[in-house]
Amino acid sequence: xxxxxxxxQPAPRRRERMAGLFLLASVLFSPPLLGLxxxxxxxxxxxxxxxxVFGVWAVVILLAALAGRSR
Amino acid sequence: xxxxxxxGTVLVAALAYLSALFAIAHWADxxxxxxxxxxxxxxxxxxxxxxxxxxxxxxxxxxRAATLGIGFxxxxxxxxLLMLLAPLLLxxxxxxxxxxxxxxxxxxxxxxxxxxxxxxxxxxxTATVGVTPYIALQLKAVAVSFDALTGGGLxxxxxxxxxxxxxxxxxxxxxxxxxxxxxxDAAEHHPGMVAAIALESLVKLVAFLAVGIFVVWGLxxxxxxxxxxxxxxxxxxxxxxxxxxxxxxxxxxWVTTTILSAAAMLCLPRQFQVxxxxxxxxxxxxxxxxLFPLYLLLINLFVLPVALSGLMTFGGRVDPDLFVVALxxxxxxxxxxxxxxxxxxxxxxxxxxxxxxxxxxxxCNDLVVPVLLRFRPAALARSADxxxxxxxxxxxxxxxxxxxxxxxxxxAGSAYALVSIGLISFAAVAQFAPALIGGLYWRGxxxxxxxxxVAAGALVWAYTLLLxxxxxxxxLPASFIADGPWSIAALRPYALFGLEGWDPLAHALxxxxxxxxxxxxxxxxxxxxxxxxRAQAAAFVDVFEPATTAVSQASPADWRNAASVGDxxxxxxxxxxxxRAEQAFAGADPDEAAGPERLRLAERLLAGAIGGAxxxxxLASSVSAGAVEAAELLRMLDETSDxxxxxxxxxxxxxxxxxxxxxxxxxxxxxTELDRLKDDFLSTVTHELRTPLTSIRALSEILHDDPExxxxxxxxxLAVVIKESERLTRLINQVLDMAKIEAGALDWRIEAIDPxxxxxxxxxxxxxxxxxxxxxLSVDIPGNLPPVRGDEDRVIQVVVNLLSxxxxxxxxxxRTRLEAKLDGDTLRITVIDSGPGVARKDRNIVFERFxxxxxxxxxxxxxxxxxxxxxxxIVEHLGGRIxxxxxxxxxxxxxxxxxxxxxxxxxxEAEAPQGAAG
Numbered sequence: 009x010x011x012x013x014x015x016x017q018p019a020p021r022r023r024e025r026m027a028g029l030f031l032l033a034s035v036l037f038s039p040p041l042l043g044l045x046x047x048x049x050x051x052x053x054x055x056x057x058x059x060x061v062f063g064v065w066a067v068v069i070l071l072a073a074l075a076g077r078s079r
Numbered sequence: 080x081x082x083x084x085x086x087g088t089v090l091v092a093a094l095a096y097l098s099a100l101f102a103i104a105h106w107a108d109x110x111x112x113x114x115x116x117x118x119x120x121x122x123x124x125x126x127x128x129x130x131x132x133x134x135x136x137x138x139x140x141x142x143r144a145a146t147l148g149i150g151f152x153x154x155x156x157x158x159x160l161l162m163l164l165a166p167l168l169l170x171x172x173x174x175x176x177x178x179x180x181x182x183x184x185x186x187x188x189x190x191x192x193x194x195x196x197x198x199x200x201x202x203x204x205t206a207t208v209g210v211t212p213y214i215a216l217q218l219k220a221v222a223v224s225f226d227a228l229t230g231g232g233l234x235x236x237x238x239x240x241x242x243x244x245x246x247x248x249x250x251x252x253x254x255x256x257x258x259x260x261x262x263x264d265a266a267e268h269h270p271g272m273v274a275a276i277a278l279e280s281l282v283k284l285v286a287f288l289a290v291g292i293f294v295v296w297g298l299x300x301x302x303x304x305x306x307x308x309x310x311x312x313x314x315x316x317x318x319x320x321x322x323x324x325x326x327x328x329x330x331x332x333w334v335t336t337t338i339l340s341a342a343a344m345l346c347l348p349r350q351f352q353v354x355x356x357x358x359x360x361x362x363x364x365x366x367x368x369x370l371f372p373l374y375l376l377l378i379n380l381f382v383l384p385v386a387l388s389g390l391m392t393f394g395g396r397v398d399p400d401l402f403v404v405a406l407x408x409x410x411x412x413x414x415x416x417x418x419x420x421x422x423x424x425x426x427x428x429x430x431x432x433x434x435x436x437x438x439x440x441x442x443c444n445d446l447v448v449p450v451l452l453r454f455r456p457a458a459l460a461r462s463a464d465x466x467x468x469x470x471x472x473x474x475x476x477x478x479x480x481x482x483x484x485x486x487x488x489x490x491a492g493s494a495y496a497l498v499s500i501g502l503i504s505f506a507a508v509a510q511f512a513p514a515l516i517g518g519l520y521w522r523g524x525x526x527x528x529x530x531x532x533v534a535a536g537a538l539v540w541a542y543t544l545l546l547x548x549x550x551x552x553x554x555l556p557a558s559f560i561a562d563g564p565w566s567i568a569a570l571r572p573y574a575l576f577g578l579e580g581w582d583p584l585a586h587a588l589x590x591x592x593x594x595x596x597x598x599x600x601x602x603x604x605x606x607x608x609x610x611x612x613r614a615q616a617a618a619f620v621d622v623f624e625p626a627t628t629a630v631s632q633a634s635p636a637d638w639r640n641a642a643s644v645g646d647x648x649x650x651x652x653x654x655x656x657x658x659r660a661e662q663a664f665a666g667a668d669p670d671e672a673a674g675p676e677r678l679r680l681a682e683r684l685l686a687g688a689i690g691g692a693x694x695x696x697x698l699a700s701s702v703s704a705g706a707v708e709a710a711e712l713l714r715m716l717d718e719t720s721d722x723x724x725x726x727x728x729x730x731x732x733x734x735x736x737x738x739x740x741x742x743x744x745x746x747x748x749x750x751t752e753l754d755r756l757k758d759d760f761l762s763t764v765t766h767e768l769r770t771p772l773t774s775i776r777a778l779s780e781i782l783h784d785d786p787e788x789x790x791x792x793x794x795x796x797l798a799v800v801i802k803e804s805e806r807l808t809r810l811i812n813q814v815l816d817m818a819k820i821e822a823g824a825l826d827w828r829i830e831a832i833d834p835x836x837x838x839x840x841x842x843x844x845x846x847x848x849x850x851x852x853x854x855x856l857s858v859d860i861p862g863n864l865p866p867v868r869g870d871e872d873r874v875i876q877v878v879v880n881l882l883s884x885x886x887x888x889x890x891x892x893x894r895t896r897l898e899a900k901l902d903g904d905t906l907r908i909t910v911i912d913s914g915p916g917v918a919r920k921d922r923n924i925v926f927e928r929f930x931x932x933x934x935x936x937x938x939x940x941x942x943x944x945x946x947x948x949x950x951x952x953i954v955e956h957l958g959g960r961i962x963x964x965x966x967x968x969x970x971x972x973x974x975x976x977x978x979x980x981x982x983x984x985x986x987x988e989a990e991a992p993q994g995a996a997g
Contacts, residue, residue, distance in 0.1 A: 023166045026368070030163040037156045037337060039330035053303020055310075055319035058383060061149055065159065065376055072163055073369035 025075040033068045084413055086229035089420065093225075096421050097250055097428065100275045104258045107274030118273045119359050121366035127273045127353045128371045129280035131158060131344060132378055133213075133430040134220035135501040137283055137423045138400045140379060144386035145399035148317070150324035153333050154502075155379055157340030159372040165364045168345075169354065171519055173364070175622045176355045183437055184351040184511060185445040188533075191518040191619050192526035193612030199445030201530060202511060205537045206348050207438055207480070208545075209507025212500040214434060214484035215491065217427040218244040220400075222488075227401045228408065228420045244488050247424075248481045251431040255481075259436030260473040269436065273357050276433060279425035284378050286422025287403065291381020293415055294388045294406050302384065309387040319383065328582050335585040339502060342509035348437035349430060356437075431481070439476035447472050491552060503544045506587055510536035513596045522613075522620045524599070525606040532599025539594045543587035547572045645669030647681040659684065756927075767810055771803035813945045816876075820952045825873075829957070831866040831987035832874065834899055834906055841878035842897060848883055853891045856882075859898045867906050867984040869957045874984065877953050880946040881910040881980045888914035888978070905959065905983040911966045916976040922963050926951040950982070959983040 035041060045060030052059070107117050117123055136154075143151035161168075172187075181187045185206065189199030222243040258271040299305035309315040317323055325333060344350050358364075389402030397405050403423065407415035448469070513536070514529040550559040550572075563571040573583045575590050608616065644667045652660035663684060664677065778796040782788065788796075819825040838860055849856040867874075878897075885895045893913040900907055917925055926947050954961040959982055966977030 026163055026166045030160060033160055033163055037153075037160065039325040039333045043325045050303070050306065053301070053306055055306055057149060058319050061152060062376065062380065065156070065372075068159065068163075069369050069372045069376065072372065076365050076368055 022075060026072070029068065029071055029075060032071075036064050036068065084228055084417060086225070089225060089228055089417065092417055092421065093424055094250075096424065097254070100278065100428065101254065101257070103278050104254070104271030104275040106271075108258070108271035111268075111270035116268075116270050116359065118268070118270045118277075118357065119363075121363040122370065123274065123277045124358065124363040125367040125370035125374065126277035126280040127357065128350070128367055129284070129374050129378075130276050130349055130353055130429045130433050131347075132280070132283065132375070132426060133501075134217050134224075134423050134426045135213075136378065137287060137426040138220050138224065138403055139501065140382045141386045141389065141402045142398070142400035144318070144382045145390055145402075147329075148319055148324050149383065150329065150333065151382060152324075152379065153336035154340045155375040157337040157342075158344040158375060160337070161341040161344045162368050162372055165368045168516070168519070169364055170361055171622060172345075172355055172515075173358055173361045175519075175619050176358075177361075178622060179618070182356065182444055183441040184346060184348060184355075184515070185441040187351070187355075188511065188514055188518070188529065189445060191615055192514070192524075192529045193609065193615050195526045195530065196445070196449040198514075198526060198530045198533065199441075200449060201533055201537070203438075203441040203445040205507060205510060205533065206441060209504050209540075210348060210434060210438065211480055211483050212487050212491070213504040214431055214480065215486075215488035216500050217431050218248055218485055218488045221247045221424055221427045223398075224401060224404050224420055224423050227397075227404045228416055245485055247427065248431075248485045251428060251435070252478050252481045254428070255432045255435045255439070255477045256474050259432065260439060260470055260477060268357055268359065272432060272436065273353065276353065276429045279429040280374070283422040283425040283429075284374060286418045286425075287378050287381065289415060290403050290407055290419050290422075291385055293410065293412055295381065295384050297412070298388060298392075298406065298410050299384075305384055305388060308391060312391070315387055315390055318387065328580070328585075331585040332582045335582070335588045336502065339505040339509050339584070339588060342512040343505040346508040346511040346515065347434075347504075348441060348508070349433040352433050352437035352440075431484075435477045435480045438480050439473045442476045442480075443469055443472045447476070499548055502584055503548060506540055506544055506584065506591065507537070509588070510540060510591060510595055513592075513599050517599065518616070518619055520620060521603075522616045523603055523608075524616070525603045525608045526612055527606050528599045528601070528603030531602050532595045532597075535598045536591045536595030539591040540587060543572050543575060543590055544583065547583065643669060644671045644677060647677060651681050651684055764810070764814060768807065771807045771810075775800050775803045775807075813949060817945050817949055817952075820949065820956070827870050827873070827956070829868060829870055832869055832871045834864045834867050834908070834984070835860050835862070837871055837875050838878060838897065838899055838908070841875050841882060844875070844879050845882040845886065848886045849895065852886055852889070854886060854889050855894045857894065857896045859896060861900065864899060864901070864906060866987045868987040869984050870953075873953045873957070877950040877982060878908065878910075880950045881982075884946055884980065885910050885912035885914065885978075888912060890914065901986075902983060904986050904988065906986060907981055907983050909979050909981040911977060911979045913966065913977040916965060916978045917963050925963060926961065947980075954982045954984070958985045 042057070042061055042064070045057045049056050050059075110117055118127070140151045140154075175181070176187065179187075179190055181190065183203075185199045185202035188202050189195050192198050225243045254275075255272075258275065259269055295302055295305055299308065306319070309319070323329060345354075385402055385406065386399060389397065389399055389406055392406065392409060393402075404416050404419045407413070407419055510533055514524070514532055517524045518529065546555065547560050549555045550557060558566070560571065560573055562568065569576050573586060574581075575586070578586060578589070581589070644664055648660045648664045648669065651663060663680060667677070778800050782793060782796055816825070838858070842856070842858055846856065882895070882897065889895055889912045895913070896911045898909040898911065951961050961980075961982040963978055963980050966979045
């Protein structure tokens with residue numbers, strides 16, 4: 009067994025970004041904020057709430073991917 | 080509903096698919112054995128995480144969406160949130176699991192809290208009780224979907240134990256045994272299993288997306304028309320409004336479910352297995368951070384449309400859980416229905432296999448083996464290799480878990496207890512989360528706190544979720560829920576202590592979290608962890624620190640008392656072999672406290688093999704409760720390599736210090752020597768001064784007191800007084816000269832000088848001395864000597880010194896010769912005498928100050944001891960050399976001995992070309 013390399017912990021910037029994203033997502037996924045999408049009407053034929061929830065989710069995933077990519 | 084497929088076809092397709100999974104797993108195992116493991120791929124890793132999506136997702140999400148609208152989503156938003164914490168939280172767990180060689184979540188918690196077998200067993204038991212019914216749910220889902228696909232054809236033809244549920248359980252047991260418990264692997268990696276899980280994840284995603292696309296565009300002509308049709312019906316329109324999922328009590332369910340599913344993503348035995356145990360590289364997480372949430376998003380994309388379509392198509396005739404199979408079948412796409420069935424089968428198979436493997440590892444390592452060790456240690460000790468026994472335990476555990484799951488499925492059937500088990504399972508494993516996360520960051524968390532926390536949480540969970548689910552299934556009286564046990568209203572499981580108006584899940588989460596975290600934190604705060612616990616706590620909390628304080632945490636004072644002879648024997652045997660260990664500790668009771676003497680012995684033995692620092696670490700680690708594992712020891716050794724590096728630096732510095740000390744000591748010795756010489760000098764000089772002074776004084780007194788003295792006598796005495804005064808003057812001059820030379824204060828007038836002239840002057844100055852002593856002085860100076868560089872007075876002084884030295888040591892009647900001749904670019908001047916000569920060992924000494932050859936103690940010194948020292952310093956200052964050797968033969972046949980003092984002077988070529996003088 010080799011000694012674990014010490015610099016393998018993710019870059020601090022990235023960890024901070026992900027922690028920030030976690031907090032943001034926690035707020036975005038909370039009922040009061042998602043409830044804002046619960047209005048009448050549709051987006052491209054899809055109910056606003058449904059589109060909104062998946063939209064927010066997709067944005068969070070996209071940001072997670074970007075946070076890992078850019079340094 | 081349509082007729083469905085022939086059950087034989089479905090069975091063959093299912094078996095063919097499962098065979099393909101076997102083949103994939105086998106292929107992956109072979110590749111891994113060849114060193115090209117497919118599970119090193121981050122994509123495969125992310126896909127394997129999707130074992131999270133069971134039939135509860137594949138079929139159940141549609142069912143939940145049919146009643147809750149978007150309320151099915153928190154189960155997937157929770158894991159998304161958890162994955163965002165991967166760089167902070169999961170990275171640390173993975174690193175710890177790797178360095179500590181963790182085999183399961185029970186193992187992880189047990190190790191964190193000082194190798195507590197109690198905690199490990201408790202976690203294993205809670206997980207098994209909480210999760211096995213979940214396995215039953217998978218079996219049920221496969222059976223029900225099979226019936227839905229075939230129109231229930233098989234139902235009538237099978238005996239009690241020959242239904243689809245049993246069949247799938249048997250195949251899964253086989254798979255789990257073949258790919259999950261074939262050998263005891265230290266790292267617990269199962270490449271075959273993981274590869275098969277990843278493939279299954281892909282299949283269930285493709286199947287669900289295919290069904291979704293077929294339903295939306297094949298059956299309804301697009302999303303907008305589907306939603307438009309649904310919006311026309313008020314009972315369906317409310318499903319995509321916010322109020323049923325996000326408002327009032329539903330918002331509590333939303334938040335609760337999010338938290339529970341995030342915790343489950345971490346704590347479910349199967350998730351811990353694929354995410355932590357099977358992980359081969361921490362960097363795999365980087366892709367999983369977004370790829371796994373993306374997977375969850377995709378597999379949920381069509382859940383609501385499928386639910387709406389099913390509700391519109393079937394009304395209340397078909398269970399919404401089966402829409403995924405029923406809709407394609409209804410739409411005439413039988414192949415798609417079959418694909419959907421295979422997708423569901425994948426979801427079930429993946430969950431069952433990984434869960435049983437994880438649970439069996441846990442049961443084996445944290446429940447059965449500790450119990451065996453305690454009550455039947457002979458069974459383990461008898462076999463040299465315990466691996467076959469462990470494998471047998473695991474295989475039996477796998478079969479037992481599946482039988483238990485199957486039994487539960489047969490017993491519970493469609494009871495509430497089974498249907499609701501998904502979130503109830505989540506709530507059960509969520510009880511591990513406080514101890515798990517707290518243990519990563521809080522050094523002060525203790526074993527007693529963790530055990531009590533998990534136990535309290537699990538009890539509250541059982542009381543507020545499990546028992547009520549039994550009551551709703553009819554196994555307990557319904558009054559248990561409505562009125563509380565023995566009609567005590569405060570103990571109503573859904574309204575504990577009068578907390579009413581909450582959703583049962585949120586209610587259970589609140590109380591169990593309160594009991595769990597409260598006990599965990601409270602007890603830990605008032606507890607004192609022992610040395611082993613503190614060492615493990617530091618190893619976990621500081622896993623990223625370069626050199627953890629794990630070693631220093633277990634201070635010698637602590638572990639010296641804790642070690643037993645058995646501990647020492649084990650650790651010594653590990654490094655030096657059992658024989659040496661036996662010899663070292665022969666005749667001692669293994670349970671006896673080792674005591675300082677045996678500890679020192681062990682330390683010495685180990686230090687001989689692995690070095691002092693490592694020996695201490697090895698000893699320190701040997702004290703932790705239970706058996707010490709090599710991996711742990713090695714990890715601690717790794718950490719001490721820093722200590723060793725430090726000690727090397729220290730050694731270097733010590734060596735430098737020693738050299739400096741040596742130099743100092745030498746300087747000190749030299750100073751002492753000089754001091755002694757100075758004392759000698761003073762005594763010599765004092766003596767030398769006193770001798771002439773004494774005679775001067777004595778003679779002067781005689782002359783003073785006795786005016787009647789004979790004139791000749793008086794003359795003679797005065798001559799002595801004068802001579803002694805001269806000697807005094809000479810001595811004082813020499814001392815002054817020496818002091819000046821030493822201080823560098825002498826005035827040098829260096830110029831080209833004629834050697835013949837100065838030699839003649841020197842001879843003239845000393846001639847009287849030789850005459851007086853009756854010594855023949857012969858002079859041999861060539862006529863045409865070139866000029867030399869030097870200070871005339873000083874050179875004369877040197878020659879005079881050498882000549883008077885010769886006069887002093889040559890016996891009366893002896894001979895002395897002064898020679899000068901060219902020797903290269905120097906002039907060599909030699910004074911040869913026929914005295915006793917200078918012994919070889921004294922030849923350097925005679926040129927030192929106050930040193931005279933021979934015994935200065937017995938004999939009265941013949942001079943001040945400064946003459947030669949002054950000569951040496953003058954010659955060396957002028958760039959020459961000085962020395963003494965045996966006199967050449969022929970000077971005096973009688974004595975046959977003698978000394979030849981010589982010195983050289985550089986020729987003054989630069990200033991006066993050769994031959995210029997003469």
